[in-house]
Amino acid sequence: MAAEFPEQFKVTALAAGRRIERLTKQAREFDVSLVSVEREEDVAVVRGMLPGVDVRWGSEGLMEVALSQGVDMVVAALVGAAGLTSTLGALEAGIDVALANKETLVMAGQLMTAAAGKSGASILPVDSEHSAVFQALAGHDAAEVKRIILTASGGPFFGRSLESLKEVTPEEALAHPNWDMGRKISIDSATMMNKGLEVIEARWLFGLGAERIAVTVHPQSVVHSMVEFVDGSIIAHMGVADMRGPIAYALGNPSRLPLSGMALDLGRMGSLTFADPDFETFPALGLAYDAIKEGGTMPALLSGANEVAVEAFLSGLIRFTDISEVVKMAMNDYSPVEADSLEAVLEADSIARDRANQAVKNIRP
Amino acid sequence: MAAEFPEQFKVTALAAGRRIERLTKQAREFDVSLVSVEREEDVAVVRGMLPGVDVRWGSEGLMEVALSQGVDMVVAALVGAAGLTSTLGALEAGIDVALANKETLVMAGQLMTAAAGKSGASILPVDSEHSAVFQALAGHDAAEVKRIILTASGGPFFGRSLESLKEVTPEEALAHPNWDMGRKISIDSATMMNKGLEVIEARWLFGLGAERIAVTVHPQSVVHSMVEFVDGSIIAHMGVADMRGPIAYALGNPSRLPLSGMALDLGRMGSLTFADPDFETFPALGLAYDAIKEGGTMPALLSGANEVAVEAFLSGLIRFTDISEVVKMAMNDYSPVEADSLEAVLEADSIARDRANQAVKNIRP
Numbered sequence: 001m002a003a004e005f006p007e008q009f010k011v012t013a014l015a016a017g018r019r020i021e022r023l024t025k026q027a028r029e030f031d032v033s034l035v036s037v038e039r040e041e042d043v044a045v046v047r048g049m050l051p052g053v054d055v056r057w058g059s060e061g062l063m064e065v066a067l068s069q070g071v072d073m074v075v076a077a078l079v080g081a082a083g084l085t086s087t088l089g090a091l092e093a094g095i096d097v098a099l100a101n102k103e104t105l106v107m108a109g110q111l112m113t114a115a116a117g118k119s120g121a122s123i124l125p126v127d128s129e130h131s132a133v134f135q136a137l138a139g140h141d142a143a144e145v146k147r148i149i150l151t152a153s154g155g156p157f158f159g160r161s162l163e164s165l166k167e168v169t170p171e172e173a174l175a176h177p178n179w180d181m182g183r184k185i186s187i188d189s190a191t192m193m194n195k196g197l198e199v200i201e202a203r204w205l206f207g208l209g210a211e212r213i214a215v216t217v218h219p220q221s222v223v224h225s226m227v228e229f230v231d232g233s234i235i236a237h238m239g240v241a242d243m244r245g246p247i248a249y250a251l252g253n254p255s256r257l258p259l260s261g262m263a264l265d266l267g268r269m270g271s272l273t274f275a276d277p278d279f280e281t282f283p284a285l286g287l288a289y290d291a292i293k294e295g296g297t298m299p300a301l302l303s304g305a306n307e308v309a310v311e312a313f314l315s316g317l318i319r320f321t322d323i324s325e326v327v328k329m330a331m332n333d334y335s336p337v338e339a340d341s342l343e344a345v346l347e348a349d350s351i352a353r354d355r356a357n358q359a360v361k362n363i364r365p
Numbered sequence: 366m367a368a369e370f371p372e373q374f375k376v377t378a379l380a381a382g383r384r385i386e387r388l389t390k391q392a393r394e395f396d397v398s399l400v401s402v403e404r405e406e407d408v409a410v411v412r413g414m415l416p417g418v419d420v421r422w423g424s425e426g427l428m429e430v431a432l433s434q435g436v437d438m439v440v441a442a443l444v445g446a447a448g449l450t451s452t453l454g455a456l457e458a459g460i461d462v463a464l465a466n467k468e469t470l471v472m473a474g475q476l477m478t479a480a481a482g483k484s485g486a487s488i489l490p491v492d493s494e495h496s497a498v499f500q501a502l503a504g505h506d507a508a509e510v511k512r513i514i515l516t517a518s519g520g521p522f523f524g525r526s527l528e529s530l531k532e533v534t535p536e537e538a539l540a541h542p543n544w545d546m547g548r549k550i551s552i553d554s555a556t557m558m559n560k561g562l563e564v565i566e567a568r569w570l571f572g573l574g575a576e577r578i579a580v581t582v583h584p585q586s587v588v589h590s591m592v593e594f595v596d597g598s599i600i601a602h603m604g605v606a607d608m609r610g611p612i613a614y615a616l617g618n619p620s621r622l623p624l625s626g627m628a629l630d631l632g633r634m635g636s637l638t639f640a641d642p643d644f645e646t647f648p649a650l651g652l653a654y655d656a657i658k659e660g661g662t663m664p665a666l667l668s669g670a671n672e673v674a675v676e677a678f679l680s681g682l683i684r685f686t687d688i689s690e691v692v693k694m695a696m697n698d699y700s701p702v703e704a705d706s707l708e709a710v711l712e713a714d715s716i717a718r719d720r721a722n723q724a725v726k727n728i729r730p
Contacts, residue, residue, distance in 0.1 A: 135598060139504010144621045149631070216631045226603070231613055232627025233500060238591070238599040248596055256509045262597025266514070266581045267641035276632035 036061030062086035094119035100126035109204030124250035131246035132224030132237030168320035196288025296336030297348035304352025305330035329359035401426030427451035459484035465491035474569030489615035496611035497589030497602030561653025661701030662713035669717025670695035695720035
């Protein structure tokens with residue numbers, strides 16, 4: 001996006017994990033003055049490859065990138081909990097965050113939105129569903145919103161029975177009908193936990209209770225999400241399934257960038273269908289709603305437990321239908337506490353992993 | 366709407382044609398101080414039925430209603446050209462107009478939008494397609510609009526060939542698949558001239574050239590219209606097909622009114638389809654685009670000629686497929702003039718009727 005629209009954007013600093021080649025290539029392309037890597041051991045190599053560039057590492061390096069001179073937007077796209085501290089730091093400093101990381105709001109939605117509210121920073125969603133809601137809400141009075149309706153592809157097992165899902169293999173579950181994704185998110189899509197996590201994110205992004213966030217199964221992924229108003233009007237965002245759309249909207253906000261190759265051919269796209277989600281076959285979705293209602297650190301617990309369960313399924317330790325079972329067992333009898341600090345959130349994540357690992361052991365044949 | 370939301374609205378004056386019973390009933394219900402009827406001969410009767418109410422008649426009466434003390438919105442729902450003068454008067458006086466009359470913008474769009482622009486009055490569309498576009502545009506930058514896409518039910522003959530439409534009877538053409546309408550508008554829906562007239566209205570309401578107004582055939586009438594932006598995003602308005610929605614949006618603007626019974630059941634509405642319009646089978650749509658491109662008084666001519674042609678079809682004088690033929694013949698060799706006065710517009714309407722009647726005579730077996 002920055003390469004396509006050099007007039008609009010200037011990349012000033014970059015952070016990466018261990019993909020050093022890619023980092024140095026992008027650092028040269030955008031002529032940045034600061035980069036950060038995950039591990040100290042990579043610093044010397046990167047310094048050698050990027051003379052004149054300030055090279056940092058670890059969570060302090062991330063924070064320096066997020067808060068570096070002249071930054072007016074941070075694109076938060078690190079995987080997992082790694083970016084929580086720096087994202088919170090940016091929001092506290094009043095810097096807008098384009099958010100492509102799910103854990104940020106699932107685990108620490110209360111903290112993040114409170115920080116943004118206090119500093120006046122915006123959290124701009126980069127995934128297609130929340131971007132769609134964001135765009136559908138623009139120009140309308142939030143007090144007139146009846147509910148938001150997130151669309152879900154339904155995953156590869158939409159229409160199947162719970163019983164028939166017991167013998168599903170990782171290979172089957174990784175085959176997403178509409179697009180290629182990472183392994184974790186593909187499984188989350190198949191269990192519909194992915195949509196559950198999005199419901200939790202929506203709860204924070206749009207400040208609505210769980211009862212005002214609905215999900216509809218729309219396998220064609222043309223309608224990216226909708227907002228229903230008190231007069232029955234539904235404002236929907238439609239388009240091709242291409243992440244360039246939501247990325248451009250978050251970066252360009254409040255302006256839209258003229259993107260090529262994004263035109264939806266209405267006359268040739270086939271028919272659009274919508275169905276109510278099946279909470280019985282896909283219990284993960286219901287667990288996410290439960291987590292919102294329980295509140296506090298319960299969503300963080302759900303997220304952490306789900307990561308363990310998905311990994312256990314991919315490793316062949318548990319069955320597909322056990323994924324939700326593990327999450328449910330982890331949530332069972334857990335008493336959430338206030339999610340008012342990153343420590344509380346990370347502690348819940350840690351408890352989640354212990355509980356989920358124990359549940360996997362109990363289930364494993 | 367005024368009866369349902371007495372806190373929001375106060376009806377102060379009413380105008381009617383010859384339906385005296387209904388006028389007096391409504392005048393009592395809303396305790397209005399001024400009414401106007403079409404003909405002088407009805408004035409005495411109405412005065413007798415509404416003691417203490419000021420009763421006027423004719424086009425002067427209409428104008429007095431439109432400009433009466435304390436009015437901040439005129440609902441223009443008279444049929445045909447009768448309301449042109451008073452609607453223009455209201456707009457010139459800076460009074461917002463909720464527009465439910467098609468001829469106003471088709472015949473005199475240039476005049477009306479110029480008057481509104483000068484005085485700062487708003488024209489609020491009351492039909493579902495334009496209301497949908499209006500709602501989809503809210504909060505977005507007009508400069509970022511690529512095109513608007515009006516949805517069309519396609520009428521009862523969607524999917525048929527031109528040849529097969531030659532023997533269509535008025536009874537067949539009057540059977541609209543989705544809802545009951547008046548006879549004229551039912552035939553316009555069957556020929557798709559209805560959509561052509563809406564394209565002309567959209568040209569004025571939204572200030573876009575014909576090349577930026579598209580039509581898609583969507584028989585389910587769930588998506589009421591759409592706006593496509595430069596980034597490929599499409600913002601659509603969806604809902605049940607109930608005129609209470611657009612009426613409430615026009616009257617309540619910028620607030621939405623909480624309407625009951627308007628919720629769309631996504632899970633049960635069936636699949637949604639979209640198809641490109643068939644300009645060969647439904648030439649009326651193309652004629653409307655031609656009229657916009659010709660400009661000036663050509664749309665007024667098209668509208669007038671179409672009225673005559675529809676009447677001739679309903680009277681059994683011409684075939685269904687001759688309706689567009691008559692309009693085309695009327696447009697042929699007509700040189701439009703500037704539509705910069707109501708006189709010019711009404712003159713074009715008169716020429717249209719002469720030309721169309723002549724065309725009917727030429728066609729009639």
